[in-house]
Amino acid sequence: PAVGAARLLPGAGTVPGWEPADEVQRFTGDDLFLFIDGGADLFLEYGFREVAARAYRGPGGAAINAEIYEMADPGAAFGVYSVRCGDAGDEAAVGSAARLADYYLTVWQDRYVATFTGLSETPAVRDGLVAIGRAVAGGIAGRAPAPALATALPAAGQRPHSVRYIRGPVAAANIPLGEAVLPWQAPEAAAARYGGTGGHAPATEVTLYLLAYPDAAAAGHAFRRMTAGSEAAVDAAGGLTFMSPQKQPGRAERRGRHVAVAVGGDAAGRRELLGKVNAEQRTASGWE
Template structure:
């Protein structure tokens, strides 16, 4: 019996030692920082120690995160950034002795201008207070977002203060100057006529447009007229044949859950009108390598007119 007790004690001690070693070896997880990001030097120039706003200075080091570290920086929101061609983010804090809150900056480098516009508009708040910063920006109680070129900037303070909002705006203007690229919207925005267009409703959809894997890289906008709202999607699948194939697939999809009411031979190369299972009235048209799909509104004919108007724009 004594021998068994000694044996049991030995096993318990061994287990304890292994557990102790395991605890010593296990260190808290930290955000994965890019060890040598290819464009770190370029981004570093955009977040200098002196941001050009009186009294403010960079505190600590600039942290760079790539795809591996983005989950740690912004948690579950990372997936949406990957969809928009995320490349890298620089995270930095600026302080001013005259203010109790620092300004926290996250500067995202996306794949290109379209994707920077896309991620910015995807996070746009419906009650946004817009500012002429970069290509477009808006300010809230404790935050300011804007985009310019391939960059998307997000500034945050800890206090709801008019004075801090003014400082954020000055800070953002200086940052936009350093980025120094054209403030133009993507050229595809011109595809949408201004009549009845809901302001700031145009967005870029990189993938799975309308839930369809074969519809990619589209721009969409919302229109309000006659008491109804219409969602219009415009995309170029890659040539006339590819556009025809995509339209045929969408016709089958519409008929499966809703109804194809009739075919139309014009405008453009024609298409069809029908009833969508979710939006109701709808129309889909092709013109060369471009497709326009209008969903919702007061009638299928109204949707057809709206789709045709978008195809008419060059």
């Protein structure tokens, strides 16, 4: 019998209209580079265990390729999902979270992130993506919540599909303004974009990062190191103003082992957004 991620791939007769077209492929550890060229670093940074892949054939010879990635923990899988999806697609009722864009479906559930790629853009393929995706998600016993740091991002004014969960520089480099947090060297971060839509404050788009360090001392060290930058200054309220490597203005505030960083937009928008990271949210998500 199949083991690991391979056991989640539907077998013959499981999904009406769709049948396996080849044998299951499995790759573990650094062998992931043999399977995906140019994208393996992202998975390995979060904590990759294995991938199982299989092709399926459906109505009229339509084809779908399924890939199931088992990660070290649910947060790692959510992080890969958030970065790989980007802003594209519509939400789909599959697993804990899913995004369907044209002929491509990405699903997150527990410690798994799965991708399903149709080789043609037809209604039958789109239906097949969802059907196979639901079959895979149905075989995953767990349903862990999103990382607390990601859910701590204020909901008001948040741009749709803009939440990202980051555990290293590879992920940060794959998101807009991600280079702004690289100098902070935080082991864990969450980000989302706000405003700039004409109907939500702030008036100009601002990216908010919530950074988490092992303890308050580590956060304090990072904050003090950033104050030494050539364009950094600490104001009377204890907030740090700075310029990002992309020459975007930013402001940061520290609370315990966490730092909140707002980048882009204008000064009023950055202050307003940091104000939304209020005492209630900090307490609920460990912002002591």
